[in-house]
Amino acid sequence: MRPLTRAAAFALGAVAGHLADARFADPRRGHPVAAFGSAAGRLEKTLWRDDRAAGTAYTALCVGTVAAGAVAAERALGRRPLGRAALTAAATWTVLGGTSLTREARTIGRSLAAGDLTAARERLPHLCGRDPSALDEQQIARAVVESVAENTADAVVNALVWGALAGTPGLLAFRAVNTLDAMVGHRSPRYARFGWASARLDDVAGWPGARLTALLTVAAAPEPRTAWRIWRRDGSAHPSPNAGQAESAFAGAVGVRLGGTLAYGERVEHRPVLGGELRPVTVDDIERACRLSRRVGLLALGTAVAGHAAVRAATGSRTVLGRKKRRSA
Template structure:
């Protein structure tokens, strides 16, 4: 059974990745949506303007998801087909690379057709920025930045934790990432309550962000530019995980990212990443989506390889 584990994860992860590639997110009964509804219900009962209650909310929601996934994984180990199927279902559920690409391309298509209003209407499906004050160039920049950041959040980070923890790792990463999106922002109501979710998301997102940046250097059209901008500008970004990824994408694509942006009426002036490069164009959205796909495929290979090698070492240790 230990020897089987490495191949079960490899087959299951590849199958789940293929399902996301071909089908995108499940249209009905999405497990992440169900988790979000449950977390929202728990939030209504636990909310206080206090970090301690927010920490409890994070532990109950994320811990419950990991525990449930662990029980399912343990039961599935008795049958190889069930183990592969569970890994595939979990991988498909937590990945969002295809839906990310579809949304980005839809906005890019609207911009290419000159329909800025349609692009503004679709932008909230991709990121939380206020679209009304954005022109075509600013929308294109927002899309490229979202594709970069979500390549890590919606694909690579989940695969990293799948390699480390199997199905519980996949589910746990997506649970933490979802909680951060729900309560981790700095609104007056959630500044204290969402603190634990935001900090935990920073921690679990750290390895995936670094791997995403590294793979962007390898897979991008300008490896030297990606490495140069990532080294120089990553730490300038206010997010410890978005910084390396967005800087690497900026260098790889030869564009400028960052600058002024607005979230729900709150204006932020962020440092520019890749300031020597040109502004983002509509055509760069397609380039970013293709780069994201290449990075995702490399991440799948890295995750499967790491899980397999780790299993080999564990088995060798047991047999001594």
Template sequence: MGADRVFAYGAAAGLLGDLLLGDPRRGHPVAAFGRAAGAVEHALWRDHRGWGVLHTAVCVGATVASASLAASAVRRSPAASAALTAAATWAVVGGTSLAREARAVGRALDAGDLAAARARLPHLCGRDPHALDADGIARAVVESVAENTSDAVVGALVWGAAAGVPGLLGFRAVNTLDAMVGHRSPRYRRFGWAAARLDDAAGWPGARLTAALAAVAGPDPRAAVRAWRADAARHPSPNAGPVEASFAGALGVRLGGTLSYGGRVEHRPVLNGPGRAVRSADIERAVRLSRRVGLLALGAGTAGRFAVRRILGKGRTS
């Protein structure tokens, strides 16, 4: 069995595992990485970019090196390699947990229980729920589903297709580290700079693929492309912009606008201005679109690996 088929079978099994099992309640590998990264931060933290670069290099480098050693150890066994790929894929993707949390907020909104929806929202994103009405909460959920489709599913599959198990685990390490130290708080403005910039770079291809697949899989491809082209660059995040704009156009809704993080108010540009306001029913539509995008990303990553191998093979024989 070739490496391309190993990735295809392993990644498909890992996605199926996520669909059937979701994230483990205890002992999640990403949580273990977070604890280790926190310990490294405790030892290295200084209010300086250079120390942040070192922290990022140690955490991400150790993850990639460990994954490379594990992949090398099972390289001669296709079955073991596929099993390792499946385990790594299951560990790093989070589509089922994303859908579960989004639907929990949606059910609370459908029941008219705004207090329950506000209590549940922090499980999904860092938005201040007390500053939001029902429509604002629904909008926050749809935005989070869109962004996390890229961060928690597609981005990992892109790097897995490109670099196997080290790519899968390395991407999740970068993404997790950014969530821990990459925000602009007084403590992390300098120390977290490297993690934030590396996450922007690592997330770039997955975000564009997510936006493209949302246009393909969504109910309104033209509107998705139009919103992506018109509004994505106005978003403060280079990767969330294309994804959220494409989802907004595909679903026919309006995202962006004023929001609040921990009492700090941000006035973000509106994405897909011609769309309507988000309603609670759009949460389920966004979740289903996210699922389709994730499956298409697996197909795109597998097809890309086969295509590259075929091109390289022709180049060597010509």
């Protein structure tokens, strides 16, 4: 029997990690991402200064440590493909959050369906950072659908994209970038300068995955033409360079109107409406968005496996060509 290639080991690990996320979701205790967040929080207390240079150094140190650790782990495994597959599986399970995302969304949806607006408001902060205190049923449902759309990109597709491009180090480095953005990348007096590098790096890292999320959403949509039309027309209207891609495609795929006024504590944002001619969100649309998110995640897994094989083939071809040129010289 021929040994597993590196591309096959990545494929085996990515599928196993995806299945682990689907079966077990995120562990309630001892999650590696939570451990990273705790370590990054302690480091922030030491390095924080109200300037971009300090924030850039902080971001580079946090992300660089994770990436370097992953590279070292891969090298330590050498040519042991099953070990590499196990490492990829563990990393994939660590970085994916699709099952936890849809579970939280469905929990809120069940509360709304039961008429328990108080419970839905109490649960919403587990899914997004909006102030739920003044939101009615329709507004909470809209917030949930928007969060499912955006986090399908961040918690599923983007990580798999970077896994396809850079293997296990790509998976873990992207999750580190995205976690730092959630910690220090938001606009506030404390993080306006210090969090600038984390926010900008997250924008750059999320660019390819956001567009792939939109494309896969179109492919998975019941009415692909509507999803394509809303995405191409409204995707760039969002203030975020990436969030609007997934949200507009989801709006067209689910057939609902997203966007509008949002409240984050004392900060109020008036965002453009996505899919303005479509109907308002209802509670039933939460389940539709969750099913769509799962389909997109499966398509992203297949794309990542095929993409990584293509990257390995291309880099392998260049390596062989370089060796032949050196020998001929």
